[in-house]
Amino acid sequence: MNYDVQYIRKQFPALDLIVNGHNAAYFDGPGGTQVPQRVIDAMVDYLVRCNANAGGSFLTSRNSDAVLSKARLALADFLGCDADEVAFGQNMTTLNYQLAFALGREAGSRNEILITEIDHEANRGPWLALAERGFIIKEAKFDPEKCQLDLDDFRSKLSEKTLVAAFSYASNGIGTVSDVHQMVRMAHQVGALTVVDAVHFALHGPVDVRDLDTDFLICSAYKFFGPHIGVFYGRRDRFENLPTYRLRVQSEQIPYRIETGTLNHEGIAGAGEAVEFIADLGEKFGNSDDLLKTGGNGIYC
Ligand SMILES: Cc1ncc(COP(=O)(O)O)c(C=O)c1O
Numbered sequence: 001m002n003y004d005v006q007y008i009r010k011q012f013p014a015l016d017l018i019v020n021g022h023n024a025a026y027f028d029g030p031g032g033t034q035v036p037q038r039v040i041d042a043m044v045d046y047l048v049r050c051n052a053n054a055g056g057s058f059l060t061s062r063n064s065d066a067v068l069s070k071a072r073l074a075l076a077d078f079l080g081c082d083a084d085e086v087a088f089g090q091n092m093t094t095l096n097y098q099l100a101f102a103l104g105r106e107a108g109s110r111n112e113i114l115i116t117e118i119d120h121e122a123n124r125g126p127w128l129a130l131a132e133r134g135f136i137i138k139e140a141k142f143d144p145e146k147c148q149l150d151l152d153d154f155r156s157k158l159s160e161k162t163l164v165a166a167f168s169y170a171s172n173g174i175g176t177v178s179d180v181h182q183m184v185r186m187a188h189q190v191g192a193l194t195v196v197d198a199v200h201f202a203l204h205g206p207v208d209v210r211d212l213d214t215d216f217l218i219c220s221a222y223k224f225f226g227p228h229i230g231v232f233y234g235r236r237d238r239f240e241n242l243p244t245y246r247l248r249v250q251s252e253q254i255p256y257r258i259e260t261g262t263l264n265h266e267g268i269a270g271a272g273e274a275v276e277f278i279a280d281l282g283e284k285f286g287n288s289d290d291l292l293k294t295g296g297n298g299i300y301c
Contacts, residue, residue: 003285011036011277030172032222033203035270039226042273046266053262064265071272072255078275079217079233080208087239087255088268091230092199092220093122096166098258099195099216099232100126102244103164104133110163111135114192117142118149118176119168123197127166140167149178155186162192169201177201184214193238199223209233221267226274229267232258 009015014034017024026034050063069083076083089095113127113135131137140154149167158165165187170177180196187194193215198207202219209217217233232255234242239254246257 007284008281011038013037013040032220032228033225035225035227035274036277038277039270039273043227043266043270046269050265050269054265067269067272068263068265071268071275074272074275075231078202078207078278079219079231080210081233082236084254085209085233085236085239087232087234087258088263088271089230089232089259090264091228092197092218093126093230095218095230095232095258096122096195096197097126097129098244098260099218099242100130100164102242102258103193104130104135105243107133107135107163110161110192112138112159112161112163114138114140114154114157114162114165114167114187116140116149116154116167118171118174118178119166120172120197120199122199123166123168123195127164135163136161138162147174148176151179151182151186154183158186158190158192160190162187162190164193164195166195166197168197168199169207170198170204172200177205180214181212184212188213209235221271221274224274225277227264227267227270229264229271231271234258
């Protein structure tokens, strides 16, 4: 089936907004996507039918748990992992701070962190904050000629002292898709952990955390037709041992060990529905030649 733009436009009520007599056009890419009606419906349905805290024996709590489990499964499909490797949080930035502060607790002889010049501040600031705890933060250079990260420089800054290499899948500023598979391999060769920021990439291409072999990956549902909510992946063995800051009463099981306080349940419901929406588009138009493809130069066109 051809890529039916009119059908897709109809799914987004925000496109009906009239500004100065014209239909609104949304150019704020970094501001995220608009949401389809079915995501709005899922969030409203959560608030009407399920609004409760988790783990209760009464109807709304059971409904709530069912919605949260379904959404977690959908996000696990989206990322290519098991449901208990997926956690939710306020946004990518906050989840990344939680991750950085947890990993920073047990440095041992590894006291270096590698970040990159091409990354969004959300994947720099949380690691730069570890300088206060004595970590040395190194930065892989951006090559403006090629509009790409300098992978030789990235490799040269990795060592047996590197605890974490944190880098983005795709740049929100210039669209460059980095060779994250190779970067993960390079970091693992020196025994470093990898943290991939997939916030910008997640809407533009399939994420497969198993194939990528990253230890951690974080993205944000508002970039892929969902509400404002962060989504965290932790590889089972790493996640189970992640020394997160958590309340004494909080479960230490994954994925709950990083989920502090009461979560944004309606947001989680919406994030799950956003994945269903994408799956539905894939079923309808997945073979269409019109879909976005990377031009082989790592830049989306
Ligand atoms: C590449 C990239 N990383 C991280 C972020 C931060 O995400 P969040 O707003 O969920 O903290 C953004 C937001 O624009 C982004 O584009």
